[in-house]
Amino acid sequence: MTETVRTERAGARWLTVAAWRGLFRDRPIIPLLGLLGVLMVVSELVRPGIVSTQWLGAMVRGAVPLAILAGCQTLAMITGGIDLSVGAVASMSGFVVATFVSSPGGWPVGLAVALVAAILAGLVTGIGVGVFRVHPLIMTLGMSFVVLGLANVWQLVKVQAGGGVPPELRWLGSASVAEIVPYSLLVFVPVAVLILLILRRTGYGRLLYAIGDNPIAARLSGARAWQVLITLYVLSAVLAAIAGFVLTGLTNVASVTLADSAVLPSVAAAVIGGTSIMGGRGGYGGTMVGALILTVISSLLSSLGYPEAVRQVLFGAIIVAVAAAYTRVTAEA
Amino acid sequence: MTLAATDLLLEATGVSKTYGAVVALKAASLAVRPGEVHALMGANGAGKSTLVKILTGAVRPDSGTIAVRGRPRIVHSPGEARRGGLVSVYQEPALIPDLDIRSNLRLTETPIEPFRHWLRELGVDDLDLLSTARHVPLASLRIIDLARALAIEPDVLMLDEMTAALPANLTERVLEVIGRLRGGDRSVIFISHRLIEIGAVCDRATVLREGETVGVVDVDEGSEERIVELMLGDIVKGLPGRDGRRATGGARATAAKPRLTARNLASGTKLQDVSFDLAPGEVLGVVALEGQGQDELFDVLAGSERASSGELLVDGSPVSFHHPADAIRAGLVFVAADRAEALLMQRSVRENIALPYTARIRSWGPIDLRGEGRTVDAAVATLQIDARAGREVRRLSGGNQQKVTIARWVAGGVKTLLCFDPTRGIDIRTKQQIYVLLRELAEAGAAVLLYTSDLKEIPLVCDRAIVIFGGRVVSEIDAASADETALLRAAYNLRSDALMPEDVAAEAVAGAVGAEVAGPLPDESPASGQPASER
Numbered sequence: 066m067t068e069t070v071r072t073e074r075a076g077a078r079w080l081t082v083a084a085w086r087g088l089f090r091d092r093p094i095i096p097l098l099g100l101l102g103v104l105m106v107v108s109e110l111v112r113p114g115i116v117s118t119q120w121l122g123a124m125v126r127g128a129v130p131l132a133i134l135a136g137c138q139t140l141a142m143i144t145g146g147i148d149l150s151v152g153a154v155a156s157m158s159g160f161v162v163a164t165f166v167s168s169p170g171g172w173p174v175g176l177a178v179a180l181v182a183a184i185l186a187g188l189v190t191g192i193g194v195g196v197f198r199v200h201p202l203i204m205t206l207g208m209s210f211v212v213l214g215l216a217n218v219w220q221l222v223k224v225q226a227g228g229g230v231p232p233e234l235r236w237l238g239s240a241s242v243a244e245i246v247p248y249s250l251l252v253f254v255p256v257a258v259l260i261l262l263i264l265r266r267t268g269y270g271r272l273l274y275a276i277g278d279n280p281i282a283a284r285l286s287g288a289r290a291w292q293v294l295i296t297l298y299v300l301s302a303v304l305a306a307i308a309g310f311v312l313t314g315l316t317n318v319a320s321v322t323l324a325d326s327a328v329l330p331s332v333a334a335a336v337i338g339g340t341s342i343m344g345g346r347g348g349y350g351g352t353m354v355g356a357l358i359l360t361v362i363s364s365l366l367s368s369l370g371y372p373e374a375v376r377q378v379l380f381g382a383i384i385v386a387v388a389a390a391y392t393r394v395t396a397e398a
Numbered sequence: 399m400t401l402a403a404t405d406l407l408l409e410a411t412g413v414s415k416t417y418g419a420v421v422a423l424k425a426a427s428l429a430v431r432p433g434e435v436h437a438l439m440g441a442n443g444a445g446k447s448t449l450v451k452i453l454t455g456a457v458r459p460d461s462g463t464i465a466v467r468g469r470p471r472i473v474h475s476p477g478e479a480r481r482g483g484l485v486s487v488y489q490e491p492a493l494i495p496d497l498d499i500r501s502n503l504r505l506t507e508t509p510i511e512p513f514r515h516w517l518r519e520l521g522v523d524d525l526d527l528l529s530t531a532r533h534v535p536l537a538s539l540r541i542i543d544l545a546r547a548l549a550i551e552p553d554v555l556m557l558d559e560m561t562a563a564l565p566a567n568l569t570e571r572v573l574e575v576i577g578r579l580r581g582g583d584r585s586v587i588f589i590s591h592r593l594i595e596i597g598a599v600c601d602r603a604t605v606l607r608e609g610e611t612v613g614v615v616d617v618d619e620g621s622e623e624r625i626v627e628l629m630l631g632d633i634v635k636g637l638p639g640r641d642g643r644r645a646t647g648g649a650r651a652t653a654a655k656p657r658l659t660a661r662n663l664a665s666g667t668k669l670q671d672v673s674f675d676l677a678p679g680e681v682l683g684v685v686a687l688e689g690q691g692q693d694e695l696f697d698v699l700a701g702s703e704r705a706s707s708g709e710l711l712v713d714g715s716p717v718s719f720h721h722p723a724d725a726i727r728a729g730l731v732f733v734a735a736d737r738a739e740a741l742l743m744q745r746s747v748r749e750n751i752a753l754p755y756t757a758r759i760r761s762w763g764p765i766d767l768r769g770e771g772r773t774v775d776a777a778v779a780t781l782q783i784d785a786r787a788g789r790e791v792r793r794l795s796g797g798n799q800q801k802v803t804i805a806r807w808v809a810g811g812v813k814t815l816l817c818f819d820p821t822r823g824i825d826i827r828t829k830q831q832i833y834v835l836l837r838e839l840a841e842a843g844a845a846v847l848l849y850t851s852d853l854k855e856i857p858l859v860c861d862r863a864i865v866i867f868g869g870r871v872v873s874e875i876d877a878a879s880a881d882e883t884a885l886l887r888a889a890y891n892l893r894s895d896a897l898m899p900e901d902v903a904a905e906a907v908a909g910a911v912g913a914e915v916a917g918p919l920p921d922e923s924p925a926s927g928q929p930a931s932e933r
Contacts, residue, residue, distance in 0.1 A: 262764075266767070267764055267765060268755070268761040268763060268764075268765055269762035269763075271749060272756055272757065272762070274745055274749070275742055275745070275749070275753055275756075278742040278744050278745055279739075279741065279742050279743065281739050282740050282742055283742075283753070284702075284721075285700065285702070285722050285734065285740060286726075286753040286754045286757050286806070287721075287722055287723035287726040287754055287757035288756075289757075345744040346744045346745075
């Protein structure tokens, strides 16, 4: 019933709006694409010849796991929450798959086990946030420790069994068609379409925004927030597990702390992409560009040849600067 | 009388402000003389609030000049405006809820003694400055805000819908104090939708329409008509009078089986014992002073709170609501007075109106965008919502926002509409549209329960009215034959033949301020057994 492509009703309006501040607020993706372009030019200036189709492919490949994790944050932040457990869930999922490589059934069983574990983690988080009203920050941070601990226990159990990243995941995470188009898009495109459709075209997506904007109004209109929140955190955990599979394949590493360093960048990608951490506004389009921007910045810093510590300082500072600039530009006049 | 420009205390000329495509102010001007109470009038969206925000530095104008005592001044922040003698009191209390009153005063560097003085002038003697703002009733907070502003003796005091949420007795007190400020060297800019108040305290009125100053009127006998004319522009119309329709509506109502029946409802400490029948096709008014249990009654009916005892029947069968969703399923929908409570401010008009249709778990799936568009467009048309700034509801004017909260329920056909003070702080034209809409809904078979703090609305809109005092229904009135005085008496639970002496009213003021309920009225009130203070 919704096959007809909906032309954004306000689409024509922004062309006529003189105030680009309003444009930034309503269409955050435009200045973000501009920033991405600038970063590519800078990369080319720093290392002439570096920007090529291969380089673009590598950027996309690197950005895919981050973009999926940032999708978790986007969904959670729209409700006024946050999901800090995505790192632990992603790491756990990739690790579990790796431990199943030499077991009977092989990696597909591992995939199923990992997904079930992720769903259980999301369910507990969702019940904590939705039913017991624990603040999502605390609940998901706590859950990340629980998941890490359990993954460590699993590591001890499976220590003799041996394992390794299955070649299928390596192919998915790091191979590309003609060295350019990464296969991980096979996972990412459906995930991205799903998230975009949920947010724009479904009643559930509307409720995510409604609860983030004004939980009282949502309740008075008959919405039961706990149902929405439990579903949200389960969905987020499943997405995190998928990101974990891709990341494991990309890095060829199975470790219980693999994705930990991606948690804050995932929040940053969503914030840079225009999703309000206070809830009620934002979307996945900006988030995807945000993830790409962070990946390019990270690659740019690597190509400058600074030591790791300097790169970390710069990376953190740039995230803060972009987020601050963005907030100023899009703030209400 | 002509005054040289320098004789004006405050002068704003050519002020404009646009928000994106929305023009809030086109060419507003305002000239305030020392010692006058100056009304700022205009329909919702005319730009009153924007102008006040510009004068107090909360919003920067795109163009225009502001001069105080003849000297041009650019105000960058509310703090700077305060130091420059421009202070405003807004419709919503500006106190930090988790601090006690004294700390709140310290935050704004308000001198305590003058504050106490003004508090006494406003008829509040017993306020405990150590009580947390969150626990002080709304009406008292308004008074505290006002006393705080008066205490720093501003050159120009701006009152934006200050009286909108006040019960009648406190409003009178506030008007009296404002009236006494006249003739000094300070001025008051007074914004209110109640023409009676304008007539009572104001010297002159500046009228805004669609962002432009369209006239300045000396307030005297008969100037009300002129003000309304200016405010409305071409579409001058009287309020809908009592007409033939009403009688038929009422008659049908009494004949029909009740849609909603409340039997001895009680909840918490405020709602003691309320019973009534509400029939389809009828608008039933609820008359009550502030804090008589009407809030709790509507919370129970809307499913937000559970009744501690009593019985609720919908179409004759008993119901029990655990969540607003249960009430909605039973056809009881609630329009809250507080728009901040009812709206998704950052979302579009469309999403706000469609919200109830996506709330239930079975409608979580894909949205039928075309069908939804049709429903929403129809609701927008029915309520004549100006949705030009519809991308974000917070950019709409207050009246349009209120219409959105009603449109949400009207869009899908309404069986039982619970309206809690739906016209608070909105302009005459929107009010009128809402009255007409409520009547039309009733004609179409809906049952409407309407609480309003503006007693004039009862005879205009309602068929019958119940009076709630001290959490109990104390009488039922035929709305068509009731005037404001009779309703006010009823609200005070006074017998119609008894006098309403000044001192009794004053005591009620003190009681209402101290305890959120009107205090016991000596000799008059059988319900005066309730505690005078709840804390």
